[in-house]
Amino acid sequence: MIRSLFAKLRAEASFIVLLAVAAAGAWLYVQYRQMAADRDGAVRVAEKICAGAGVEWAATKGAARGTLCARRVTALARYERDVAQQSAQLLADEIKAASARTLRDNLAARDAAEAARAAALRMEAADEKADHRDIVDYEWTSAVNGAAGLRAPTR
Amino acid sequence: MALPGCAPRPADLPPPPVVVKVDPPKPPADLLTCADRPAGLPEDRDLVAQIPRTLRAGIIRLAKAFAANAQRVDRLTNWISPGTCPAGAKSADD
Numbered sequence: 001m002i003r004s005l006f007a008k009l010r011a012e013a014s015f016i017v018l019l020a021v022a023a024a025g026a027w028l029y030v031q032y033r034q035m036a037a038d039r040d041g042a043v044r045v046a047e048k049i050c051a052g053a054g055v056e057w058a059a060t061k062g063a064a065r066g067t068l069c070a071r072r073v074t075a076l077a078r079y080e081r082d083v084a085q086q087s088a089q090l091l092a093d094e095i096k097a098a099s100a101r102t103l104r105d106n107l108a109a110r111d112a113a114e115a116a117r118a119a120a121l122r123m124e125a126a127d128e129k130a131d132h133r134d135i136v137d138y139e140w141t142s143a144v145n146g147a148a149g150l151r152a153p154t155r
Numbered sequence: 156m157a158l159p160g161c162a163p164r165p166a167d168l169p170p171p172p173v174v175v176k177v178d179p180p181k182p183p184a185d186l187l188t189c190a191d192r193p194a195g196l197p198e199d200r201d202l203v204a205q206i207p208r209t210l211r212a213g214i215i216r217l218a219k220a221f222a223a224n225a226q227r228v229d230r231l232t233n234w235i236s237p238g239t240c241p242a243g244a245k246s247a248d249d
Contacts, residue, residue: 087174094176105234108242112226119222123215134205141196148218149225150195151246 049073119146187232189240190225 009016043057050057050069053076059065126143130136145152181187195218206214229240 083173087172090174090176101234101237104237105230108230108233111242112230116219116222116226120219123218127211127215130206130211131208134207134211136204136206136211138198138200138202140211141202142198144214144218145195145198147215147222148195149222149245150192150218152196152198153194155197 115149116147119143119149123147181235187235187239189232189244190228192225192244192246194246 046066046069047057050066050073053069053072055069055072057066057069060068123143123146126140130140142152225244229244232239
C-alpha cells in the first residue's frame with residue numbers, strides 16, 4: 001500500500017515541487033510584509049521623535065536622513081543633564097555659603113556679647129567706687145572706654 | 156478643546172526649573188563702611204574729676220549704646236561683604 005502511494009507521489013513530483021516552492025514563496029512574502037510594517041512603524045516613530053525635537057527626519061543636502069535629528073536629540077539630552085547638574089551645584093554652593101556666613105556672624109555676635117558683658121561688669125564696679133564722693137579717676141574713664149569699645153586718645 | 160492625542164500625557168514631566176544665580180541688591184557703598192570709632196575718654200593717671208551720678212549714668216548709657224550700634228554696623232557690613240570689618244575692632248590709634 002505504501003509502495004503504491006510513493007508511486008503515485010512520484011508521478012506527481014513536479015506538482016509537489018511547485019507546491020513546496022509556492023509555500024516557501026508565501027512564507028517569504030509574509031516575512032517581507034511583516035518586516036516592511038516594522039520598518040514603517042520605526043520610521044514613523046523616528047519622524048515623531050524628530051518633530052518633537054524640532055528637526056526634520058528627512059535627508060538634507062549635507063547629511064543622511066536622521067543624522068541631524070540624532071545629533072539634536074543627543075544635544076538636548078546632554079543639555080538637560082548639564083542644566084540639572086549645574087543647578088544642583090549652584091544650589092549646593094549657595095547653601096554652603098549661606099551657612100558659612102551664618103556661622104561667622106554667630107561667632108562674631110557671641111564674641112561681642114561676651115566682651116560687652118565683661119565691660120559692663122567692669123563699668124559697674126568702677127562706678128560703684130565713684131559713688132561715695134562723685135570723684136572719678138582714670139579707672140572710671142578706662143571702664144567707660146571699655147563699655148564703648150573705644151581706646152583712649154594717645155594725645 | 157484639545158484632541159485626545161494632543162493632550163499632555165501624565166508621563167510628561169514638567170520642565171525642571173533652571174537655577175540662575177542672582178546676587179541680591181547691595182546697599183550703597185557709603186552704608187557699607189565699618190563703624191566710626193573715635194578716640195574715647197583720656198585715661199591719664201593724674202586725671203581726677205567730679206561728676207554727679209546722673210551725668211555719669213548718662214555717659215555710661217551713651218558708651219554702651221555706642222558699642223552696641225558700632226557692633227551692629229560692623230556685623231551688618233561683614234554679613235553683606237564678608238571680611239570688611241575686623242572682629243573686635245577698637246578705635247584706631249591716632
